[in-house]
Amino acid sequence: MKKILLLLALALLQTVSARAAGRQVLPFNDGWSFYKMSAPGDVSDVDLPHCYNGVDGTRPGYYRGEAIYSKVFDAPERGSGDRVFIRFEAVGFQAGVSLNGVELGHHKGGFTAFCYELTDLLRPEGNLLEVKVDNRKDMTLAPINADFTMFGGIYRPVSLLVLPKGHITPMDYASPGVYMEQLEASPQMASGAVKVLVDGFSQKQLGKLSLHTELTDVNGNIVARSVSDSKMTHNGFTALVDTLRVVNPELWDGRRSPALYTLSASLADGDRIIDKVTQTVGFRTVTVDHDKGLSLNGRPNNIRGVNRHQDRPGKGWAISEADHLEDMELIKEIGANGIRLAHYPHAEFFYDLCDREGMLVWAEIPFVEQAPDTEEFAASTKSQLIELIRQNYNHPSIFCWSLFNELGGEPVALVSELNDIAHAEDAGRYTTAASNSDNSPLNDIPDIMAYNTYPGWYWADPATMQYAIDWKYRPDKQPLAISEYGAGASVKHHGILTEHPEPGGEYHPEEWQATVHEINYREIDKRDFVWGTFVWNMFDFASAGRTEGDTHGMNDKGLVTYDRATPKDAFYFYKANWNDEPMVHISGKRFSPRREDARQVKVYTNCDGIYLIHNGVRYYPDGNPQAHVYTWDNIPWADGDNRFTAHATRDGKTIYDNCIISYNK
Ligand code: GCU
Numbered sequence: 001m002k003k004i005l006l007l008l009a010l011a012l013l014q015t016v017s018a019r020a021a022g023r024q025v026l027p028f029n030d031g032w033s034f035y036k037m038s039a040p041g042d043v044s045d046v047d048l049p050h051c052y053n054g055v056d057g058t059r060p061g062y063y064r065g066e067a068i069y070s071k072v073f074d075a076p077e078r079g080s081g082d083r084v085f086i087r088f089e090a091v092g093f094q095a096g097v098s099l100n101g102v103e104l105g106h107h108k109g110g111f112t113a114f115c116y117e118l119t120d121l122l123r124p125e126g127n128l129l130e131v132k133v134d135n136r137k138d139m140t141l142a143p144i145n146a147d148f149t150m151f152g153g154i155y156r157p158v159s160l161l162v163l164p165k166g167h168i169t170p171m172d173y174a175s176p177g178v179y180m181e182q183l184e185a186s187p188q189m190a191s192g193a194v195k196v197l198v199d200g201f202s203q204k205q206l207g208k209l210s211l212h213t214e215l216t217d218v219n220g221n222i223v224a225r226s227v228s229d230s231k232m233t234h235n236g237f238t239a240l241v242d243t244l245r246v247v248n249p250e251l252w253d254g255r256r257s258p259a260l261y262t263l264s265a266s267l268a269d270g271d272r273i274i275d276k277v278t279q280t281v282g283f284r285t286v287t288v289d290h291d292k293g294l295s296l297n298g299r300p301n302n303i304r305g306v307n308r309h310q311d312r313p314g315k316g317w318a319i320s321e322a323d324h325l326e327d328m329e330l331i332k333e334i335g336a337n338g339i340r341l342a343h344y345p346h347a348e349f350f351y352d353l354c355d356r357e358g359m360l361v362w363a364e365i366p367f368v369e370q371a372p373d374t375e376e377f378a379a380s381t382k383s384q385l386i387e388l389i390r391q392n393y394n395h396p397s398i399f400c401w402s403l404f405n406e407l408g409g410e411p412v413a414l415v416s417e418l419n420d421i422a423h424a425e426d427a428g429r430y431t432t433a434a435s436n437s438d439n440s441p442l443n444d445i446p447d448i449m450a451y452n453t454y455p456g457w458y459w460a461d462p463a464t465m466q467y468a469i470d471w472k473y474r475p476d477k478q479p480l481a482i483s484e485y486g487a488g489a490s491v492k493h494h495g496i497l498t499e500h501p502e503p504g505g506e507y508h509p510e511e512w513q514a515t516v517h518e519i520n521y522r523e524i525d526k527r528d529f530v531w532g533t534f535v536w537n538m539f540d541f542a543s544a545g546r547t548e549g550d551t552h553g554m555n556d557k558g559l560v561t562y563d564r565a566t567p568k569d570a571f572y573f574y575k576a577n578w579n580d581e582p583m584v585h586i587s588g589k590r591f592s593p594r595r596e597d598a599r600q601v602k603v604y605t606n607c608d609g610i611y612l613i614h615n616g617v618r619y620y621p622d623g624n625p626q627a628h629v630y631t632w633d634n635i636p637w638a639d640g641d642n643r644f645t646a647h648a649t650r651d652g653k654t655i656y657d658n659c660i661i662s663y664n665k
Helices: 002-020 203-208 321-334 348-357 375-392 412-425 462-470 510-524 569-578
Strands: 024-027 032-036 044-046 066-073 083-088 094-099 102-108 114-117 127-134 158-163 178-185 189-199 209-216 222-228 231-234 237-247 261-269 272-281 286-289 293-296 303-307 338-340 360-364 398-405 430-435 449-452 480-485 530-535 584-586 601-605 608-614 617-619 629-632 640-650 653-663
Touching: 083 094, 102 114, 178 261, 178 272, 189 209, 189 231, 189 261, 203 209, 209 237, 209 272, 222 237, 237 261, 303 321, 303 360, 303 480, 321 348, 321 569, 338 530, 348 360, 348 375, 360 375, 375 398, 375 412, 398 412, 412 430, 430 480, 462 480, 462 510, 480 510, 510 530, 510 569, 569 584, 569 601, 584 640, 584 653, 601 608, 601 640, 608 629
Parallel strands: 293 530, 303 338, 303 530, 338 360, 360 398, 398 430, 430 449, 449 480, 480 530
Antiparallel strands: 024 158, 032 044, 032 066, 066 127, 083 114, 083 158, 094 102, 094 127, 178 189, 189 237, 209 222, 209 261, 231 237, 261 272, 286 293, 584 601, 601 629, 608 617, 608 640, 640 653
């Protein structure tokens, strides 16, 4: 009997010590109750992530109001003295959180994480957590107006954190509490200054505390380690600090080789590990030059990429990891090397994906269009910027923080303050912004600048992209990028146009979008001083107020349809230009039947040896290609079905694309 008791005691001791050795992060997404304040009797059981505009988000009258989420739960098992926190990754747009009837706090901001402590209010069983969510327009909270649906809900995951009494704090604007500031990054040496913010220790305990840091590479090899008991104050917390150095590091080199390291930061009292947080980090140098454009680790690396909105049909912003992965695969397929995560902070999971896939990321706060000149608006906008930066500080993929998008008015003071805050928070990254006004004083504030421009859609001919760029490229101005360009397209509408359709109209032929991108991009591709270009948009997205294209409530400038099922022809134009994987695509397959004015056959390919077989007869393309676009204008279309095969070769390998298009003489 004694032996059994001894074994049980040992097992209990191991469990306690293992738990005491560190934190627990417990998913807190299942078993919530939900109702809209507009229908309090209509209570449903939901799991998170959840969005209450998944269905009505494309309709002008979509629900913008308050909703109540609640969850009854037992206190998590924990060691004596342990502390319990709740961390929301994002709630659209404001959240009033209470536990057992006691208010914990009110968070403003629809896209960033926030954290509250539960410890002292927890009962052993039957705790009631309530979250009042509000996605109404609020003149004190950005974005007040924007061209996207303002989805409501607890739309990203929630976790309970069970931390030892003394711990690495989750309360620094809900950041991980561990920051690595890159000091240098060269093929010979990389180094980072690590700061670990702590809480819950007495002065005496702090005196005995040490910081153990390690960097391990992708193969688990320890490439740097250090122990330190140096302390400082950072962001109002006591921080343990140290510097890690890696000789002959693997640099994070974008899409070429996104080398990552795992930083583990452990608090220790002698040999006893008290708490530990790991972060994914990477070393790289991004420089942007007025005339040479963007370089990554000293090599030219202009961004040729896309904008991404996060919503999906039927679920709004409450998307899954599988959804994020699918979006990334499509962005990789066209061969983009960077992403503007417009117009707001995106999910932590997606920034992690960008780190792993080597995508340079433009990160952004949702300061769009309107800027009321009030202290409350300024305070909440600054807070959203600090949350964005501190929560995402360690991502090597992020190279800039964007302060605004297309602001009306000239809130120079606020934008200047945001610029200063970003520099104070993070001296290692550029500030930028996206403007649609050539002469605003706001444009002179960020370190590097970008413009939204739509030649060939909202105005003029696609070829005027040359002027849209060159008129902004001035020696006295910052380095220049194009943060948005593009055109709408329905995969159900077809026709050959000589000028843009009515942008707000219901006819958005797919062929015109492809034409705009072919011609816009031809001008972009001649200008290496443009440090970045971002197609607007990678995916169609919900904008409830729009009444255009084949579906009202949508912005259809995506290269891919809302459900991600159908890449449009323009998608394949970029794939031919950006992705080196051999490909060939007959454009206009859906444009059937054709008529006299639509006889041209167009093929995108990054291969050579291209020819077209039409009803069994071989035809070589007319003239020389531009940007991988080949055309045939003299195909003798037959009445009825016409069979086409595009034949292309690369390195002795032949690839094909086939289709049947009918023709009515
Ligand atoms: C603007 C704006 C986008 C908007 C786009 C459009 O540039 O920044 O948010 O969706 O134009 O009109 O499609």
